[in-house]
Amino acid sequence: MKRILYIIIGLIFGIVLYKSEAASWFRIYEMFRFESFHMYGIIGTALIFGSFFIWSIKRFKIKSFDGRPITIEPKDSSFRKNLFGGIIFGLGWALVGACPGPLFVLIGAGFAPVLLVLVAAVFGTFLYGILKNKLPH
Amino acid sequence: MIEIISQPWPWYVSGFLIALIMLVLLLMGKRFGMSSNLKTICTICGGGKASDFFRFDWRKDSWNLLIVFGAALGGFIASHYLSDNTIPKVSEATIEALSEMNFSSENAYLPKELFSLEAFTDFKTVLILIIGGILVGFGARYAGGCTSGHAISGLSNLQKGSLIAVIGFFIGGLVMIHLIYPLIF
Numbered sequence: 001m002k003r004i005l006y007i008i009i010g011l012i013f014g015i016v017l018y019k020s021e022a023a024s025w026f027r028i029y030e031m032f033r034f035e036s037f038h039m040y041g042i043i044g045t046a047l048i049f050g051s052f053f054i055w056s057i058k059r060f061k062i063k064s065f066d067g068r069p070i071t072i073e074p075k076d077s078s079f080r081k082n083l084f085g086g087i088i089f090g091l092g093w094a095l096v097g098a099c100p101g102p103l104f105v106l107i108g109a110g111f112a113p114v115l116l117v118l119v120a121a122v123f124g125t126f127l128y129g130i131l132k133n134k135l136p137h
Numbered sequence: 138m139i140e141i142i143s144q145p146w147p148w149y150v151s152g153f154l155i156a157l158i159m160l161v162l163l164l165m166g167k168r169f170g171m172s173s174n175l176k177t178i179c180t181i182c183g184g185g186k187a188s189d190f191f192r193f194d195w196r197k198d199s200w201n202l203l204i205v206f207g208a209a210l211g212g213f214i215a216s217h218y219l220s221d222n223t224i225p226k227v228s229e230a231t232i233e234a235l236s237e238m239n240f241s242s243e244n245a246y247l248p249k250e251l252f253s254l255e256a257f258t259d260f261k262t263v264l265i266l267i268i269g270g271i272l273v274g275f276g277a278r279y280a281g282g283c284t285s286g287h288a289i290s291g292l293s294n295l296q297k298g299s300l301i302a303v304i305g306f307f308i309g310g311l312v313m314i315h316l317i318y319p320l321i322f
Contacts, residue, residue, distance in 0.1 A: 002165075002200075003200075003203055005165075006200050006203035006204055006207065007203050007204075007206060007207040007210070008207060009158060009161060009162065009204060009207060010203060010204035010205060010206060010207020010208045010209075010210070010211065011207040011208070011210050011211040011214070012154070012158065012207075012211065013155075013158050013204065013207065013208050013211060014207060014208035014209060014210060014211020014212045014214075014215065015211040015212075015214060015215045015219065016146070016151055016154045016155060016158070016211075017208070017211070017212075018211065018212050018215035018216060018219075018220075019142075019145060019146040019151070019215055019219065019220075020145070020146050020148065020150075020151030020152075021145055021225045021246075022151065023212070023246075024225045024246050024247060025247045025248055025251065025252070026224070026225045026227050026231070026235075026244075026247075026248065027225055027227065028310075029227075029231065029235075029314065030227045030228060030231040031310075032307075032310040032311055032313070032314040032315075033230070033231060033234060033314060033315075035227070035228040035230045035231045035234075036227060036228045036231065037148070038148050039148075041148030041149060041152060042148045042151050042152045042155070043152065043284075043288060043289070044152065045148060045149050045151070045152025045153055045155075045156070046152040046153070046155040046156045046159075046289050046293075047152075047156075047288075047289065047292055047293055048152075048156075049152070049153050049156035049157070050155075050156040050159055050160075050289055050290070050292075050293030051292070051293040051294075051295065053156060053159070053160040053163070053293070054163070054293050054294050057163060062164075064163070064164055064165060064166040065164055065165055065166070066166065068166060070163055070164070070166070072163070072168070072294050074291075074294070074296045074298065075281045075282060075286070075287075075291060075296065075298060075299070076281065077281055077296070077297075077298025077299075077301070077302075078298075079301060081279060081280065081281065082280055082281065082287075082298045082299075082301035082302040082305060083301050083302070083304070083305045084279060084280075084305070085276050085277070085278070085279030085280025085281065085302065085305065086276065086280045086287075086301065086302040086303065086304065086305015086306050086308070086309065087276070087305045087306075087308050087309040087312075088272055088275055088276030088279060088280075088305075088309060089272065089273060089275075089276025089277050089279075089280050089283060089302075089305070089306055089309060090276070090305060090306040090307060090308060090309020090310040090311075090312075090313070091272050091276070091309040091310070091312065091313045091317075092268075092269045092270065092271070092272025092273035092274075092275075092276055092309075093273060093284070093306060093309070093310055094309065094310040094311075094313035094314050094318075095265060095268065095269035095272065095313050095317075096251075096265070096266060096269030096270060096273065097247070097251075098273075099171070099172075099273065099277075099283050099284040099285075100171040100172040100174065100175060100273065100274075100277060100283045100284075100285070101171040101205070101208060101283070101284065101285055103273075104171075104205040104206075104208045104209045104212070105208050105209065105211060105212035105215075106212060106247065106252075107209055107212070108208065108209030108210055108211065108212030108213040108216075109212040109213060109215065109216035109246070110213070110216065111247055111252050112254060112257075113251070113252045113253075113254070113256040113257065113262075113266055114252065114266075116257075116263065116266045116267060116270065117266050117267075117269060117270035117273070118270065119270065120266065120267045120268075120269070120270025120271045120273075120274065121175055121270040121271070121273045121274030121277075122175050122178050122179060122182075122274060123270070123271060123274065124175075124270060124271035124272065124273060124274025124275035124276075124278075125172075125175040125176050125178075125179050125274040125275065125277070125278045126179045126184055126187070126191075126274075127271065127274075127275050128190075128274070128275045128278040128279050129176075129179060129184055129187065129188040129190035129191050129278070130187050130188045130190075132188065132190055135279065
């Protein structure tokens with residue numbers, strides 16, 4: 001039952017990404033040229049509501065559906081890891097015009113070449129796994 | 138109703154719905170982040186043999202694979218049944234920049250110069266897609282997250298690390314579009 005729920009949540013997420021055009025290469029290109037408010041509007045609105053939701057969860061100690069306290073542990077981070085990783089990710093995001101979520105959405109929408117991007121992204125993740133200890137963190 | 142849905146959705150509706158999806162996942166005791174699925178796929182493919190980074194119980198994260206499976210279904214439904222097939226209405230300035238790169242303005246949801254089936258037969262395009270994918274996968278894991286994990290979840294939780302990562306995303310993106318694109322297109 002819970003599995004179906006996850007698929008439905010993902011399905012709504014996929015429709016939102018497609019219909020908002022956040023999955024379109026054109027919108028990412030435009031965003032990095034600062035020629036439209038569209039993408040900033042999407043991320044900004046998500047952040048305003050998102051930070052309000054998380055603030056509410058903490059402030060009112062809202063529990064999860066199965067009654068457990070919700071703890072949001074910060075990701076383990078360091079300045080160099082976040083910055084270097086972020087720059088590399090940004091180069092790729094702008095080059096293919098898609099981040100990981102939209103990759104799946106676009107494959108579903110029938111853009112076969114995006115499969116190539118996904119396989120390459122999995123390989124990139126694999127490369128990080130084997131090079132991890134040699135990288136500045 | 139279906140006519141309204143078939144048009145591109147405004148940014149404020151989309152942004153709100155993305156935040157709502159993050160909230161529902163938190164209420165289900167999960168976290169909103171897509172790039173960790175790439176790590177899970179590595180583990181399923183036997184990545185644990187090459188690095189202990191991939192040695193973890195992937196079944197604990199299998200819920201997230203269901204999310205991206207759903208996202209792919211969502212992409213299918215949105216493109217086939219909820220779309221009036223207009224191309225994204227990017228700004229005039231962007232259209233001008235596109236024509237300078239010889240990208241057609243009579244295009245599709247994605248530029249056919251990069252994402253039509255002919256892409257597979259063009260060496261340069263294949264190289265662009267592969268290098269871009271590698272950078273996305275490598276960078277996301279190095280940074281500890283992607284747009285959903287850092288720019289939405291992490292920033293909503295006011296995490297400093299996520300802010301640094303998002304600044305990194307933009308440094309990389311701006312360098313690619315303004316300095317490297319003129320060299321490759």
